[in-house]
Amino acid sequence: MNEYLDKIVAKNLVKNYELKEKQGFFRPKKRRTVHAVKDISVEIPKGKITGLLGINGAGKTTTIRMLSSIIVPTSGTLTMDGVDAVANHLWVKERINVISGGERNLYWRLTAVENLQYFGSLYGVSGSVLDERIRGLLEIVGLTEAADTPVERYSKGMKQRLQIARGLINDPEYIFLDEPTLGLDIVIAKEIRALVMELAAKHHKGVLLTTHYISEAEELCDYIYVLDKGAMIAEGTKEDLKDLLGYERKVVSQIKEPDLEETLMYLINHSRGEHA
Structure with a gap:
């Protein structure tokens, strides 16, 4: 059995x-190398x-741009x-899609259907296949009744749901979600x-999630990688990461279990040689 099947593997x-x-008007430009990502390894399995x-x-x-083949x-x-x-x-690129938080990557004067028709055509999806896929996606994201409404009249939550439909229009095997609930109220974010x-x-997609909401990562993620200054400083399940903090800190009687946010900040400070 090929260990690389059904997942993205970066080594x-x-x-x-x-x-x-x-450096000045008459001096040659100085060259400087920026090390954006430093020797990281990541796996993104389908269904997780x-x-x-x-x-x-x-x-x-930068890591997402490499994983999605935008940069080499x-x-x-x-x-x-x-x-x-x-x-x-x-x-x-045919088998992957990136969904960003916020209100970018949509044409506001077009309706939901027109947006999805446009983005579907970019992936070579057309005709009855595209029509059926659009109907299915709008139903999945709860926008069927607003299918013919211009996006400029959508709420933030509706726009984000349409972003997800757009990201699924090519039926990707892997989806990269970059801050998908950014700026949303708690009800829409939960949806x-x-x-x-x-x-x-249910759909067996391989999902990569970036988020600033630590509670979101704690609720959703099966496995977590932690980056700092371009380097991988920790990885594991949320329980694994909490164990790292639990074993390295001083044992105090009746201490509460650390949450993931506390764990994350500890790992970053520890990797930098700082101690909170």
């Missing part, structure tokens, strides 16, 4: 950028929700279902989280 990914900085956590500047966006790693290997994802990046769980459990 020892590195991404460096060469920057040129001005994998978390990628870290504060701003941790390297999450400086070094390391990346496979999807055993296929070289760097050499076959167009094949990868989005339930939908994310359904995508993994």
Whole structure:
């Protein structure tokens, strides 16, 4: 049995950028290397929700861009279902989609149906297949009654549900969710989280989730990777990560179990040699 099937596997990914900085009018530009991602390894299995956590500047966006074949790693290997994802990046793009939080990536003057028709056409989906898929997706995200309403009249929650429909229009095998509940009220955010769980459990999608809401990661993720300054500083289930904190801190009688937010901040501070 091939250990690389039914998952994305990244091994020892590195991404460096060469920057040129001005030093003055008559001096040559100085070259500087930025190490955005430093030798990280990640697995995203189908049917599971994998978390990628870290504060701003941790390297999450660069990692997602590499995993989705938008940018090429400086070094390391990346496979999807055993296929070289760097050499076959167009094949990868057909089987993956990225869903961002907020209100980007939609055309507000178009209706939900018109948006999905447009994005479906970009993936080569057309005709009755596209029509049937649009109807099904709008039903899944609860927008059937608003199908012909211009997006500019949608609430934030409705726009985010449409974002998820857009991200599923090519029936991807893997979905990267970047802050999917950003700015949503607690009721709508709960609905989005339930939908994310359904995508993994019922539809067998491989889901990668980034979020600033630690409680969201704690509720949804089967496995979590923690990045800081481009490096992987911890990984495991939420219980594994809490155990790391529990074993390394001083034992105090009747101490409460640490939550994931406390664990995350401890791991980041510990990796930087700081002690809260």
